[in-house]
Amino acid sequence: MHPEKRREERQVSKRKNNSTKKSKKKEEKRLSVQKTIRYKEMGKDGICRVQGNTYSKCIRFYDINYQLAQNEDKNAIFENWCDFLNYFDSSIHFQLSFINHKSNMKEFENVIRIRPQHDEFDDVRMEYAQMLKHQLATGNNGLVKSKYITFSIEAENIKLAKPKLERIESDILNNFKVLGVPAYPLNGVERLQIMYETFNPDASADFQFDYGSMIRTGLSTKDYVAPTSFVFKEGKTFQMGITIGAVSYLQILAPELTDKMLAEFLDMDKDLIVNLHVQSVDQMKAIKLVKSKVTDINRMKIEEQKKAVRSGYDMDIIPSDLNTYGGEAKRLLEDLQSRNERMFLVTALFLNTAKSKQDLENAVFQTAGIAQKYNCVLRRLDYQQEEGLMSSVPLGVNHVPIKRALTTTSTAIFVPFTTQELFMGGESLYYGLNALSNNMIMVDRKKLKNPNGLILGTPGSGKSFAAKREITNAFFVTNDDIIIGDPEGEYYPLVHALGGQVIHISPTSKDYINPMDINMDYSDDDNPLGVKSDFVLSLCELIMGTRNGIEAEEKSVIDRCLPLVYQKYFADPKPENMPVLGDLYDCLRKQKEPQAQRIATALEIYVNGSLKVFNHQTNVELNNRIVCFDIKELGKQLKKLGMLIVQDQVWNRVTINRGSQKSTRYYIDEFHLLLKEEQTAAYSVEIWKRFRKWGGIPTGITQNIKDLLASREIENIFENSDFILMLNQAAGDRQILAKQLNISPYQLSYVTNSGEGEGLLFYGNIIIPFKDKFDKSLKLYSLMTTKPEEVEERKKLEAERK
Template structure:
């Protein structure tokens, strides 16, 4: 019995031990499940990085999007498309079609247009005017306040960027890299044909774009360093990822502190216009537009269309059979079938006989905002533009994550909604609108862009040829524009400023800026010597080479010769000049500088009758009543701003005075060149210098020579016909990369349109335009501008030439 009891107890103990072991195993299993759940939770915690749809971003800019997909990105700039001539527009459009046709079915490409608010501090740095702690700081403060007000009116806080990202399938990076580089070279060459500046992006630059998109609140620039990433153990995704993603709602998503929504464009319109994309990009909102484009193999595309035509014909036959059975005319079939049949037939013809390809296109819009109401307003505004062009903007239902990842310039589309379009239909989303001009450095203000309302800030010194013209009818604001540039240059540059003033309009401003006003008239005691010269007057060792051109021009004006002075007369003058300057060159002191009378005396000593004829013409300017120019210079010419007021010279002497002023400017330019200082020269009534052949030729020489000597001349005139009548005007235009064109008279508009190749649309900005409105030509860029200067400012009273506003 005891043995049996012992066995039973032993058996019970074993069962209990087994039960304990089973329970322990169960606990271990439940712990394992708990650990797995915890692990899943941990994975969810790091899903912000996991959501971003790429694997690696290499330093050279190649991104491995997924196992067998690699992409690169190119940034490209804008060109003037909306403002171009119709012929130029057609040429750009055709080149853009050729650009699209380059991509075969092995390349997926994505066009990204990013409008994002940025920190105004960056723009404020450009317009900042520093104090110099002198008596002119009040003027600088007032001009700076005006610039800040103009900045607030514009959209300069909205940064617009354009990118093209292309991707290919490849087994590994070694296979992908040469293919991507070849495609990149071809794309850059195609952009070059279009005249579009473009540059490939490296890895850090691509990451910066991703960071800006995913962190729209972050206004500062945080640089990325691949070296630091290696040491820290972080990945590139840690740099670009926001604090969180939330995709709970089917129609919106949360990204950090921002709410966003992705929509797609449903194209219903039978025909689209090239203005639609431009209007989307003109929105003053955070908006990212993406076009994912995939070319369809030409053989497959034709086969697809033929298949659709077969289906339509089959449906037509079925409808005809029904009609016959019902006793109707067999030609009566649903109108949709006829419409679709005709469209399919035209599409097939395009693919077979014209230079057309088929593309599968997805157009996505990403709106972001701080609040849901602001987001809804932005989406509503975007949808309104789509509706205007007979298209519908639809939210992506429960595909917001895919839509967001497709909105990143990675070269892969995750949204399966596609629309088949031909080359021409795809090219209608032409990515070019108009250029902006907002430069850093010593940039001056020229108004607001009439299209985008952005400030125009440019530096003429950065042009190949900074020479300029300001053209406009009376009252259009040309003198005001010149004075505004003078004031701006005074405030932010160290340049010398010289003004030729035939109408006495500039002296109030010059006095306010502490400049020297030289009044030249028959009764004035201010004298300038036309024979002034310095040892740096020419590039070579003989300064008389250039001075001779001036003296010949002077004599031509004095003699009143319409056909220019004769060769014999030129020879006589050229012989006399070395004799006249001999004393000064041997001992260059001011008292040894010759005057006009010395040239007159030398000519009288010559035997030729031509010499006596020139001397006789000079006599009234030497010994007669017009001897104002037969004196040594007795005024201060070293002031930073010098204004030559020749208003009271009268008709007979005014042209002569303007020519002599031009020679004085050349003297100043040659002196400043040695100190690497720029000289800005403004000459009003510029057409007067182009009337006589010799003075026009001398002006052209100045225009050509000024650039390499640091001179920046600006001709100002309202008499366009007189200006264009000169045979030398083509040389002036060819050597002027800066033109400020204000309102023009009807006859002048047509002449200028032909001369400068201005489109009718561009011409509308100088047709019956208000004061301070017109076109700015900056190199190859043409921008319509407007400038409403604050009339309450003291500066306005110094600049205006309106009789009722001029203060005595």
């Protein structure tokens, strides 16, 4: 072959080799990001083969109220948490991960969004929507906090690992159940999402992945979670994509730790990931290790004593450090041998991330400041940032060799529970900001087992305002009907603004409510008269004013008359055939028994006399979405009767709405008045017991806690109320309520001399302190306030407009 041709071929071959080498280098470079992410396979069921023969699973758990709990409750939680830790033997490594990351605000905005309806209420509707947006911006909801426990074991293959992991998972979930902590295991997609969000904190796109697409594209799970790049050039920081991060470890120097330390780290308003890697030491090995340390210290003591004698000193004069360490080692040995203590090797890692180096340094400085406050030191991992980052992902493997030996009690001091948050989707309503975390509180009472509620507070604490805010919110967000029992005439400005019907019931008013109103769905069974009979008996008891209730003979007479009175209506159910109180009176007069005449005589003043306001057919619009019964002008004699009749009208509405799958919200102000009288109290308890399955949501509002608690029926009311909004309380009432509702002294401080719109929210078994500063410049505020000077101001403005 010609030499020139051979040279040309060699050059072509060389170019090919160079090109192959370059593409190989490119390939290696492309894979380097994936190589950094240290796991082998992520299964669909959430089992991950991390390295070699190590397999892990992950469980997400939620918060319980630990920081706010009573001391005895705290002790119980702490002891259960110690038992939880002692469950893990030396074959299981576990990792507690606490992730605080800034979230896309869109999901929160979607929950609070109120859209215009292009009707006459859009001005107040959009004002309320604007107020919610402002509160979201004021609050801290951009920070999402999540908690995980990841556990890993060694096994020869997945087939052997799976049953072991599932058994451990089941035990952990049961242990969480004992603590009252909601928890659930994560599948493969959920575990990958955590890694995606950790490695791509600034990603605008949501995590998109399914195992089917992986098979089609030929990509691995790492390709979906990896950032654009990892850079570990500097010893004390690293870069992933455009985010700068730093991993530090906690050097525990304090002789005693406090359960507040972890909570304070997690309360930081910064992107932060805290990881506790915990490895249990075999009990026999731990005892052997401590025994050898005690022996070493004793040997050193003897050496020091010999030195002292040789030098002519008292042999008891030895270095104080040896005495201290000797005492500690003996106590530790005693704990391991005779108390329910184990030894754990703990690594506490902190991952701070930020967009700029300056922001990162500030975040690390703030984190270090909290550590210093508790006599610990936060040290940066020098040239181990890659290992630190991979140990900060919930995979269940620790790549950082820095460990601290702690007993069960010392490890348990990192209690992972602080205070619960309440931010729900669906038809959630706004109840203020969490006073501890500043997060918005959005809850749906319908999701409670029993949505019945109470709003309690001293005058001026904002209880009526809180009720009106919930009414307004429910009007804008839900399709529910709203009925208000208003003994003080406080609600009509708001009801008018929302296009509702205000019914003024008084001896001089022309608005009439017929206490004999009934509908065919009035009862669960086919006989609507069954329940109506109870109401009429209560009405007669109240009218007759008998302390011991009406007698059996009198009840029988009334029960006999009712079918006769309703006969015409049941035969032809049209409004004009509805009986009135006078029809019952006439029927009683026709009976021969003296009991019938006695009842009729008691009814006479309400039928033909000066108090005949309730002896008319109903002439007001009761099918409006908001109905307010204003009974302020009824006077003392008629007010109790009026409240009982309003409750019966509410029951009527609830039964009608049940058929159309609609909820009915009922607000009763001055609720203690209803519980004063035996008849109205008994009827109120019936409402509290029966409303739930009929789609009713009653709410009692009162400032007179002593009157409320003096009622024999209050136990039934509290037992059937899963929602309580408690504002500022008087000193005497606080102690009674604390006992009744099991409130800790710390929780009680939130209703002691608290400002308006501040207090405690009870939602099921969750208790959250809240604050609500409503913008006073809004039109809605002027409609909701009950402050005399502000009410006068509103009336003046209304008069000027007219």
